[in-house]
Amino acid sequence: MSNVDIRIRKTESLATPDELIKKFPVSEEIASSINLSRQVVNDIIKGRDHRLLAIVGPCSLHDRKAALEYAHRLKDLAEKVKDEMYIVMRTYFEKPRTVLGWKGLILDPNMDGSYDIGSGIAIARSLLLDIVSIGMPVGCEVLDPIIPQYIDELMSWSSIGARTTESQIHRNLASGLSVAVGFKNSTSGDLSNAINAIQCAYNPASFIGMDRSGASTIFRTTGNDCCHLILRGGDNSPNYYEDDVESARNMMIKSDLNPAIIIDCSHANSRKNYDRQKRVLRSVVDQVCWGEKAIKGFMLESNLICGSQKIPSDLSDLKYGVSITDGCLGWDETERILIRSCEMLHRSFQGDGQSMPL
Numbered sequence: 001m002s003n004v005d006i007r008i009r010k011t012e013s014l015a016t017p018d019e020l021i022k023k024f025p026v027s028e029e030i031a032s033s034i035n036l037s038r039q040v041v042n043d044i045i046k047g048r049d050h051r052l053l054a055i056v057g058p059c060s061l062h063d064r065k066a067a068l069e070y071a072h073r074l075k076d077l078a079e080k081v082k083d084e085m086y087i088v089m090r091t092y093f094e095k096p097r098t099v100l101g102w103k104g105l106i107l108d109p110n111m112d113g114s115y116d117i118g119s120g121i122a123i124a125r126s127l128l129l130d131i132v133s134i135g136m137p138v139g140c141e142v143l144d145p146i147i148p149q150y151i152d153e154l155m156s157w158s159s160i161g162a163r164t165t166e167s168q169i170h171r172n173l174a175s176g177l178s179v180a181v182g183f184k185n186s187t188s189g190d191l192s193n194a195i196n197a198i199q200c201a202y203n204p205a206s207f208i209g210m211d212r213s214g215a216s217t218i219f220r221t222t223g224n225d226c227c228h229l230i231l232r233g234g235d236n237s238p239n240y241y242e243d244d245v246e247s248a249r250n251m252m253i254k255s256d257l258n259p260a261i262i263i264d265c266s267h268a269n270s271r272k273n274y275d276r277q278k279r280v281l282r283s284v285v286d287q288v289c290w291g292e293k294a295i296k297g298f299m300l301e302s303n304l305i306c307g308s309q310k311i312p313s314d315l316s317d318l319k320y321g322v323s324i325t326d327g328c329l330g331w332d333e334t335e336r337i338l339i340r341s342c343e344m345l346h347r348s349f350q351g352d353g354q355s356m357p358l
C-alpha cells in the first residue's frame with residue numbers, strides 16, 4: 001500500500017509559463033512602456049519623483065469586460081492627475097482569506113468552487129496584457145510563489161499582503177521580483193513584521209521555485225531596494241494618522257531603511273467601510289501638504305459601481321461592475337476625490353515639486 005500523497009485527490013497538468021507567454025506575448029513596445037512605469041514607481045519610492053503613487057482599482061477582478069471598462073476610465077483619469085499622482089491600476093487576482101471564501105480569479109475564475117486554474121491563469125495574463133496595452137500600468141498582490149512566473153513581466157508594482165508579510169517564502173520572493181514591493185503591516189496592526197520583511201527582501205536570497213519552462217530551479221536573487229511599508233490599519237485601530245506615520249517612519253529610519261510609506265485607504269484603515277476611504281485619503285493629502293515626505297502614495301479600492309455583492313448561486317444575477325470581495329468606492333466618487341486631492345496637492349507643491357510645510 002502506498003504511503004505517498006495520501007491527501008491528494010487528483011492532479012492535473014497546467015500550461016507552463018513559457019507556453020502561456022507564447023500564447024499571450026508582450027511586444028517590445030509594451031515591454032518598454034512597462035519598464036518606464038516601473039522606473040517611475042521606483043523613483044517615487046526612492047524620493048526622486050515628488051508625485052504620489054496611487055494604486056487604484058477593484059478589490060478583486062472577476063469580470064473581464066468590467067475590468068477593461070474600468071481600465072479605460074482610469075487611463076483617462078490618470079492623464080488628468082498626472083502632475084500630482086502616478087496611477088497604477090490595482091489588478092488583484094489572488095485573494096488571501098481570513099478563513100474561507102472566493103480566492104480570486106486565478107484560482108476560481110468560474111466563481112463556483114470548480115477551481116479551473118488553467119483558465120484562470122490564462123484569463124489573468126490576457127487581461128493584464130489588454131490593460132497594459134492601453135498604457136495603464138498594473139499592480140498585483142503576490143500570494144502564490146509560482147504565479148509570478150506567469151504574469152510578473154506585466155506588473156509595475158506589487159504587494160505582499162498582511163497575512164503573508166511574515167512568511168520567509170514571500171520575503172525571498174520579494175527580494176527577486178523585478179518591481180517595487182509593498183509589505184503590509186500585519187492584520188494585528190503590528191509593524192515590525194513588515195519592517196523585518198523589508199530588511200530581509202533588501203538582501204540577496206536563494207530559494208527553490210519553478211522556472212518558466214516548468215523546471216525545478218534554484219533562484220539566487222540580488223535583493224530588492226525598492227521595498228516599502230504599506231499601512232493598512234490593524235485589529236484595534238487604523239494607522240494612517242500623523243502619529244502612526246511618524247512612528248512608522250522613525251522605525252524604518254532606525255532600521256536603516258528608506259522611510260517609504262504607502263497608506264492603504266481601505267481594509268482596517270477604513271474599518272472595511274468603503275466610504276470611509278475618503279477620510280483616509282483626505283488625511284494622506286493633508287499630511288503630504290504639511291510636508292510629510294515619508295508618504296509616497298496610497299491605495300484605494302474602487303470599482304465602476306460602489307459597494308459589494310455576494311456571489312449569487314445563479315451567476316446571471318451578478319451585478320455588473322460591483323465588487324464580489326470588499327466594498328469599493330464607485331467610479332464617480334473615485335474620480336471626484338482624486339481630482340480634488342490633486343487640486344489640494346497642486347496648491348501646496350512649490351515650483352521645485354516640494355510640498356510646503358505649513
Ligand SMILES: O=C[C@H](O)[C@H](O)COP(=O)(O)O
Binds near residue numbers: 267326
Ligand atoms: O481584500 C480582501 C479581503 O480583505 C481579504 O481577502 C480578506 O478577506 P476576508 O477576511 O473576507 O477573508
Ligand SMILES: C=C(OP(=O)(O)O)C(=O)O
Binds near residue numbers: 059141160161163
Ligand atoms: C487582502 C488585501 O489586503 P490585506 O493584506 O491588507 O488584508 C488586499 O489588499 O486585497
